[in-house]
Amino acid sequence: MQQTRAVEIGTGLFVFLGFAALLFLSTQTTNLEAYIGANSYTVTAHFNNVGGLKPRSPVSMAGVTIGRVEKIGFDPEQLNAVVTLNISGKYDRIPEDTDASILTAGLLGGQYVGLQPGGSDRYLEDGDEIMFTQSAVVLENLISKYLFSAGSRPSEDKDEDGDEAPDAPEPEEAPQEARQQTRLETGGDEMPVADPPAPDELDDLDELDGTNTPGGPRETADEADPALPDEEQGTEENQ
Amino acid sequence: MRYWVRDSWFQAREFLQTFGASQLFMLRLIMLTPRALLRPGLIVQQVYATGAMSLVIIMVCGLFVGMVLGIQGVDTLSRFGSEEAVGTFAGLSLIKELGPVVTALLFAGRAGTALASEIGLMRATDQLSGMEMMAVDPIKRIVVPRFIGGVISMPLLASIFTAVGLFGAYTIAVVVMGVDKGEFWSQMQPNVDLVRDVLNGTLKSFVFGVAASMLAVFEGYNAIPTAEGVGRATTRTVVITAIVVLVLDFMITAFTL
Numbered sequence: 332m333q334q335t336r337a338v339e340i341g342t343g344l345f346v347f348l349g350f351a352a353l354l355f356l357s358t359q360t361t362n363l364e365a366y367i368g369a370n371s372y373t374v375t376a377h378f379n380n381v382g383g384l385k386p387r388s389p390v391s392m393a394g395v396t397i398g399r400v401e402k403i404g405f406d407p408e409q410l411n412a413v414v415t416l417n418i419s420g421k422y423d424r425i426p427e428d429t430d431a432s433i434l435t436a437g438l439l440g441g442q443y444v445g446l447q448p449g450g451s452d453r454y455l456e457d458g459d460e461i462m463f464t465q466s467a468v469v470l471e472n473l474i475s476k477y478l479f480s481a482g483s484r485p486s487e488d489k490d491e492d493g494d495e496a497p498d499a500p501e502p503e504e505a506p507q508e509a510r511q512q513t514r515l516e517t518g519g520d521e522m523p524v525a526d527p528p529a530p531d532e533l534d535d536l537d538e539l540d541g542t543n544t545p546g547g548p549r550e551t552a553d554e555a556d557p558a559l560p561d562e563e564q565g566t567e568e569n570q
Numbered sequence: 571m572r573y574w575v576r577d578s579w580f581q582a583r584e585f586l587q588t589f590g591a592s593q594l595f596m597l598r599l600i601m602l603t604p605r606a607l608l609r610p611g612l613i614v615q616q617v618y619a620t621g622a623m624s625l626v627i628i629m630v631c632g633l634f635v636g637m638v639l640g641i642q643g644v645d646t647l648s649r650f651g652s653e654e655a656v657g658t659f660a661g662l663s664l665i666k667e668l669g670p671v672v673t674a675l676l677f678a679g680r681a682g683t684a685l686a687s688e689i690g691l692m693r694a695t696d697q698l699s700g701m702e703m704m705a706v707d708p709i710k711r712i713v714v715p716r717f718i719g720g721v722i723s724m725p726l727l728a729s730i731f732t733a734v735g736l737f738g739a740y741t742i743a744v745v746v747m748g749v750d751k752g753e754f755w756s757q758m759q760p761n762v763d764l765v766r767d768v769l770n771g772t773l774k775s776f777v778f779g780v781a782a783s784m785l786a787v788f789e790g791y792n793a794i795p796t797a798e799g800v801g802r803a804t805t806r807t808v809v810i811t812a813i814v815v816l817v818l819d820f821m822i823t824a825f826t827l
Contacts, residue, residue: 338614338615338618339614339618341618341622341623342614342617342618342621342622344622345617345618345621345622345625345723345726346617346621346726348625348726348730349621349725349726349727349729349730350726350729351733352726352729352730352732352733352734353725353726353729353772355733356665356729356732356733356736356768357764357768359755359759360661360665360736360755360758360759360762360768361759361762361763361764361767361768362759362760362762362763362764363764387763389760441760
């Protein structure tokens with residue numbers, strides 16, 4: 332009898348310790364609050380490039396984490412990334428014209444979605460879309476932009492006076508812009524048709540290059556830059 | 571030359587036979603498990619023998635593994651100026667790999683050998699045959715409760731190992747080497763995922779528990795009924811469990827990542 336009681340006490344203690352350890356591991360060492368999303372709502376946002384953003388990355392406003400990235404998908408219609416954000420139900424008074432951008436925490440830290448509040452008095456609701464977005468900054472693009480602009484500046488200075496913007500579209504980027512442009516016009520549903528006009532527009536752009544390209548191409552220049560990695564990474568981010 | 575070929579052929583056939591026999595044995599154990607759960611007294615006794623009695627070795631080893639992780643982590647990471655990441659480093663490596671794997675190896679050494687030699691000695695002293703004579707199925711009465719006890723104990727032991735290991739890493743990194751206390755936890759928490767890391771580690775320890783317990787009772791049950799045979803069964807238990815656990819660990823990691 333004494334024997335079995337000792338056995339039972341020992342077993343009870345062991346099982347208790349085991350479950351206590353499991354509880355400690357699952358509550359104290361993990362991002363548990365990310366899973367307790369009973370009272371929350373989701374909004375979507377389209378980005379040209381999500382960079383290193385991953386599911387479960389934080390969504391923060393003014394530095395405070397108010398939600399998590401639920402999933403990252405690829406929109407085959409618009410050919411860009413759809414990010415679904417899961418925001419805690421406590422924060423249900425976020426203006427509708429809020430601006431979402433993908434930012435990096437620290438120098439080499441993980442990426443997160445930062446929200447800048449807008450001024451509207453209508454609030455985001457479940458299923459809404461954030462219209463104003465800013466893509467992740469891809470380091471390679473920044474570097475190549477810097478290198479190309481540094482390399483080509485002296486010749487441009489000879490040709491033209493200062494009236495050209497420092498980051499005017501480079502010839503190298505022109506085909507891509509042209510593709511982006513035609514894709515926007517045709518709705519992007521016919522890739523093979525969209526490709527052929529590129530050389531023609533490349534010539535146009537070359538002529539226009541000096542005289543500060545008017546209208547469309549200038550505006551899309553900033554958006555078009557990250558588009559190349561976007562297409563390459565699209566399949567990877569889909570997983 | 572011909573003998574060599576014939577020998578290796580026999581060995582390969584014997585290996586295949588043992589492998590198949592162990593699979594059939596495990597299937598039989600799993601089929602008998604629901605009925606064995608009706609007698610919890612036997613299982614509690616085995617949880618005590620395999621789990622509670624292994625607590626000391628698990629906790630001591632966990633503490634020292636964690637402390638080594640703390641030292642090595644701070645030393646290596648300080649070269650990159652990011653000692654704070656030691657929390658992530660120790661947490662992820664303990665929860666995902668070291669906890670389940672080292673616990674399974676210790677379990678094989680502490681509990682697996684005990685199971686194998688106990689059952690093997692029962693075989694050698696004809697106790698199992700005696701039970702059969704009394705119309706008691708020795709697999710139901712002896713083997714299955716030990717198997718279930720091991721399966722229950724392993725995940726609990728692995729969690730205790732991991733928790734104690736984290737405590738050891740915390741002690742070294744924060745108390746001794748002066749990493750910031752808040753940074754230690756706040757770097758760990760966003761990087762450890764409940765499902766992908768903690769649940770995956772627990773799943774691993776459960777699979778290792780099934781494998782280690784099954785191999786121990788299988789080797790014991792099929793031991794050659796001599797003193798030497800029992801000794802050989804005990805040795806084989808540890809060797810085969812170590813190999814199987816490490817191979818399974820690789821496979822689970824590769825498939826779940």
